[in-house]
Amino acid sequence: MTAARRQATRRAEQRQNLCAATVRALTGDAALHYRAGRLCRGLRPLPLHAPHLRTDPQVDDLVSLRGAADGAALRLTHSDAILHASLCPAGPVERLLFELFEQLRCEALAPASMPGLAQNLRHRFETWSRAFHRAGLTDGHLGILFFTVAQIVWSRLSGWPVLEETEGLIEATRAAIAPTLGVPLAALRRHRLDQERFAVHALELLRLVSQMMRDARAQSVEEDEPAPEDDEAVRAMFALWFDTDEGEQVDMGLAATGDSRVLRDAGHRYLAYTTRYDRELVPGSRIRSELLAEYRDQLDKRIAAQRINVPRLAYALKAALAVPQRDGWSFGEEQGRIDGRRLAQLVSSPAERRLFVLERHKPLADCVVSFLIDCSGSMRTYIEPVAMLVDVLTRALDQAGVASEVLGFSTGAWNGGRARLDWLAGGRPHHPGRLNEIAHLVFKDAATSWRRARADIAALFKADLFREGVDGEAVDWACARLRARAEARRILVVISDGSPMDSATAQVNDPYYLDNHLKQVVARNEAARDVELLGLGVGLDLSPYYRRCLAVDLSTPPDMALFGELVGWIGARR
Amino acid sequence: MTDIVTGKPDRMVPVRTLFGIDSGLMVPAFSERDDHVPEVDEAYRFNPEVTLAILAGFMRERRVMVQGLHGTGKSTHIEQVAARLNWPCVRVNLDGHISRLDLVGKDAIIVRDDLQVTEFQEGIVPWALQRPMALIFDEYDAGRPDVMFVIQRILERDGKFTLLDQNRVIHPHPYFRLFATTNTVGLGNLNGMYHGTQLLNHAQMDRWNVVATLNYLPRAEEAGIVLARVPELADEAGRALIESMISVAELTRKGFATGDLSTLMSPRTVIDWAENCQIFRDPAMAFRLTFVNKCDEAERPIVAEYFQRCFDTELESAAEREARSTVAQ
Numbered sequence: 001m002t003a004a005r006r007q008a009t010r011r012a013e014q015r016q017n018l019c020a021a022t023v024r025a026l027t028g029d030a031a032l033h034y035r036a037g038r039l040c041r042g043l044r045p046l047p048l049h050a051p052h053l054r055t056d057p058q059v060d061d062l063v064s065l066r067g068a069a070d071g072a073a074l075r076l077t078h079s080d081a082i083l084h085a086s087l088c089p090a091g092p093v094e095r096l097l098f099e100l101f102e103q104l105r106c107e108a109l110a111p112a113s114m115p116g117l118a119q120n121l122r123h124r125f126e127t128w129s130r131a132f133h134r135a136g137l138t139d140g141h142l143g144i145l146f147f148t149v150a151q152i153v154w155s156r157l158s159g160w161p162v163l164e165e166t167e168g169l170i171e172a173t174r175a176a177i178a179p180t181l182g183v184p185l186a187a188l189r190r191h192r193l194d195q196e197r198f199a200v201h202a203l204e205l206l207r208l209v210s211q212m213m214r215d216a217r218a219q220s221v222e223e224d225e226p227a228p229e230d231d232e233a234v235r236a237m238f239a240l241w242f243d244t245d246e247g248e249q250v251d252m253g254l255a256a257t258g259d260s261r262v263l264r265d266a267g268h269r270y271l272a273y274t275t276r277y278d279r280e281l282v283p284g285s286r287i288r289s290e291l292l293a294e295y296r297d298q299l300d301k302r303i304a305a306q307r308i309n310v311p312r313l314a315y316a317l318k319a320a321l322a323v324p325q326r327d328g329w330s331f332g333e334e335q336g337r338i339d340g341r342r343l344a345q346l347v348s349s350p351a352e353r354r355l356f357v358l359e360r361h362k363p364l365a366d367c368v369v370s371f372l373i374d375c376s377g378s379m380r381t382y383i384e385p386v387a388m389l390v391d392v393l394t395r396a397l398d399q400a401g402v403a404s405e406v407l408g409f410s411t412g413a414w415n416g417g418r419a420r421l422d423w424l425a426g427g428r429p430h431h432p433g434r435l436n437e438i439a440h441l442v443f444k445d446a447a448t449s450w451r452r453a454r455a456d457i458a459a460l461f462k463a464d465l466f467r468e469g470v471d472g473e474a475v476d477w478a479c480a481r482l483r484a485r486a487e488a489r490r491i492l493v494v495i496s497d498g499s500p501m502d503s504a505t506a507q508v509n510d511p512y513y514l515d516n517h518l519k520q521v522v523a524r525n526e527a528a529r530d531v532e533l534l535g536l537g538v539g540l541d542l543s544p545y546y547r548r549c550l551a552v553d554l555s556t557p558p559d560m561a562l563f564g565e566l567v568g569w570i571g572a573r574r
Numbered sequence: 575m576t577d578i579v580t581g582k583p584d585r586m587v588p589v590r591t592l593f594g595i596d597s598g599l600m601v602p603a604f605s606e607r608d609d610h611v612p613e614v615d616e617a618y619r620f621n622p623e624v625t626l627a628i629l630a631g632f633m634r635e636r637r638v639m640v641q642g643l644h645g646t647g648k649s650t651h652i653e654q655v656a657a658r659l660n661w662p663c664v665r666v667n668l669d670g671h672i673s674r675l676d677l678v679g680k681d682a683i684i685v686r687d688d689l690q691v692t693e694f695q696e697g698i699v700p701w702a703l704q705r706p707m708a709l710i711f712d713e714y715d716a717g718r719p720d721v722m723f724v725i726q727r728i729l730e731r732d733g734k735f736t737l738l739d740q741n742r743v744i745h746p747h748p749y750f751r752l753f754a755t756t757n758t759v760g761l762g763n764l765n766g767m768y769h770g771t772q773l774l775n776h777a778q779m780d781r782w783n784v785v786a787t788l789n790y791l792p793r794a795e796e797a798g799i800v801l802a803r804v805p806e807l808a809d810e811a812g813r814a815l816i817e818s819m820i821s822v823a824e825l826t827r828k829g830f831a832t833g834d835l836s837t838l839m840s841p842r843t844v845i846d847w848a849e850n851c852q853i854f855r856d857p858a859m860a861f862r863l864t865f866v867n868k869c870d871e872a873e874r875p876i877v878a879e880y881f882q883r884c885f886d887t888e889l890e891s892a893a894e895r896e897a898r899s900t901v902a903q
Contacts, residue, residue: 014875022879024828028828113821115818116885116887
């Protein structure tokens with residue numbers, strides 16, 4: 001990732017977060033957020049298929065993103081999704097148009113007191129129209145008809161004039177279809193406040209339009225023309241828009257993900273074939289102390305070379321995580337309540353005024369931060385910067401008076417280990433669930449200070465710890481550990497470079513079994529709201545899993561700028 | 575003041591004409607105005623439910639607590655009801671340093687016949703208790719719970735008040751009334767907005783007969799209040815401006831509820847904004863000075879998004895934003 005690219009990604013992410021915040025404010029639904037460019041409620045992408053709502057934060061301008069977000073918010077506020085689904089017609093083109101009409105109806109209901117929102121919607125629709133036209137999709141019969149209908153309905157419902165650029169283009173089609181469509185069009189605007197009655201007229205309009213499309217196609221067959229290619233293109237595009245399956249194209253840098261059939265068929269009940277061989281280890285105690293000291297030395301040297309200002313980080317963390325709390329009294333004040341023990345002093349030296357006590361408030365961090373490090377094989381490459389990162393942050397947290405934990409997860413063996421042998425011996429039952437020996441690693445627990453855990457943190461350098469990773473169970477485990485703590489605020493930072501991976505489990509179930517379980521676990525823990533979950537992606541965007549995530553590039557050792565960013569990110573409210 | 579000590583409400587007035595609430599209720603009122611009767615604010619709009627709760631307090635001697643987010647006009651609501659009934663009214667602002675002596679009374683040195691003598695001076699509670707007076711405890715949840723036990727007895731109906739220092743028992747005046755306003759419901763600072771509030775003792779919370787909640791008003795009412803306060807905006811452009819302002823305020827409130835913001839705009843902020851618009855002649859600048867600068871740095875872009883939706887202009891131009899971000903770095 002180059003610096004420019006990284007910056008572009010970050011800016012796109014910020015824009016998307018802003019849009020998501022606005023959608024939440026417009027709808028009042030706290031569960032809405034963008035995940036991989038699509039608006040989701042919790043884990044599930046929302047069924048918003050109107051073509052102009054599809055945006056790409058990397059490419060589209062800010063106003064378009066805003067317009068799409070506002071459109072989605074209005075749709076969620078004004079449209080009954082169940083009613084809409086029950087009325088939806090069958091054919092792909094019909095569905096798309098119906099979807100579009102309903103969307104445009106909702107957009108027409110933009111409140112008058114929000115002129116900016118109306119402008120955003122207009123800009124978005126016009127940008128989409130222009131792109132549609134410039135992509136050459138208006139060349140064929142089907143395309144021009146679709147485009148004209150969309151333009152007329154939009155103009156009729158929103159009250160804006162049709163796009164000037166294409167006004168001449170659609171003129172002929174418009175004149176041809178206007179007499180037929182006039183009546184239902186007028187009714188559309190009249191009933192825009194009532195979804196059900198609107199739908200009656202929308203369906204009538206649809207019937208007329210699809211009739212025209214059939215006629216046009218029949219005509220072209222009669223004229224013995226081969227089916228024009230551009231019509232094919234339009235059809236392909238329709239199909240693409242309706243691609244509701246999760247097999248999404250994978251962007252560079254985005255964690256690859258998919259849908260697990262096995263997990264879904266099991267009613268989303270995750271299984272572990274056997275937990276007999278699962279272990280919780282303290283790696284520091286299993287390494288010779290000389291080797292550990294050597295590792296520690298190595299780590300210290302690397303950190304020293306980076307010239308990290310730990311007190312400053314500690315100060316920033318304290319400012320972010322601590323809240324002032326009453327903490328005893330401060331004596332010898334010049335005002336406040338009288339301190340009875342000093343009255344004698346008043347008699348003996350009346351000029352001395354410091355006889356009062358005040359309540360003292362001290363910033364106290366009632367908070368615990370836990371780092372959960374993915375110790376799968378691929379992380380071995382990054383372990384030096386990750387260890388530096390975690391070591392510096394725990395040290396800063398320690399200085400800020402915040403408890404911290406450093407945890408890891410790996411497996412006890414490759415390829416399923418003894419769990420797989422058991423499964424083979426047990427006659428290979430179908431879909432056995434997770435099939436490996438899990439190893440949960442404790443590098444530093446919350447009760448140990450950084451000073452005492454220094455050597456144990458260096459155990460991260462031990463290469464043979466790194467095997468495979470079952471993220472979901474590890475996140476659950478780390479959350480449970482945090483919940484057992486008394487602190488009011490609990491933050492879990494998961495550091496990972498990819499999706500969960502365990503070859504034996506993936507083989508006997510399906511590739512996304514662990515992946516989907518991780519999503520479930522994260523969504524469940526996020527919903528419980530007692531632990532704040534953060535995903536720190538090492539060179540990877542973890543947004544398919546975590547709502548709050550940050551991608552960092554660790555190909556160069558972490559510097560003060562990166563630490564500053566991380567501290568701000570960890571400390572940010574909610 | 576002596577005449578009012580024995581005074582009592584001497585006429586009944588209909589709620590419908592006095593408060594514009596659809597109700598056949600008649601309430602007792604004084605015909606004479608006393609120094610302690612607050613000024614009538616003609617522009618004030620009454621919330622029906624809360625008004626009825628407060629009136630129940632005046633008519634039937636209920637102890638009424640009004641709870642609500644800041645800037646919703648809880649204290650003003652009680653005051654305006656009292657103003658229209660000509661009922662004398664005293665507001666006491668509680669804070670963490672109000673002590674028992676302040677409330678009950680203390681021995682003070684006074685000069686009488688050129689001699690210094692120590693005499694007991696009644697605190698606000700016994701003083702008000704003997705008069706036909708509505709005593710309002712503002713920010714009730716800021717008072718320290720151990721001190722608030724002083725009023726435990728008078729929260730009961732006909733609760734007598736014993737002055738320990740004087741061995742005297744005070745009988746409350748039959749037209750003494752007690753009210754309180756609070757931001758929280760006595761469970762402490764749950765959302766992080768009301769720092770310094772205390773957990774209240776629930777044995778005491780239990781003694782408040784009526785707890786009315788005053789939350790944010792419907793749009794039309796809020797617009798009416800703003801318009802009444804800033805009559806310069808009564809033209810068409812002004813009304814549109816107020817509508818947009820209230821839309822921003824509503825977005826911040828929903829944003830607060832969904833956890834995106836840690837501050838929100840109260841009706842008071844909207845009024846301030848409207849008034850500041852008259853000074854600065856620029857809604858965006860007035861908005862920055864009234865509200866945005868109170869927000870956390872990290873939340874300002876979100877507020878700017880809300881503003882864009884409602885005003886169709888950016889809150890700050892790209893150049894300004896650039897300048898600010900370089901300063902921040």
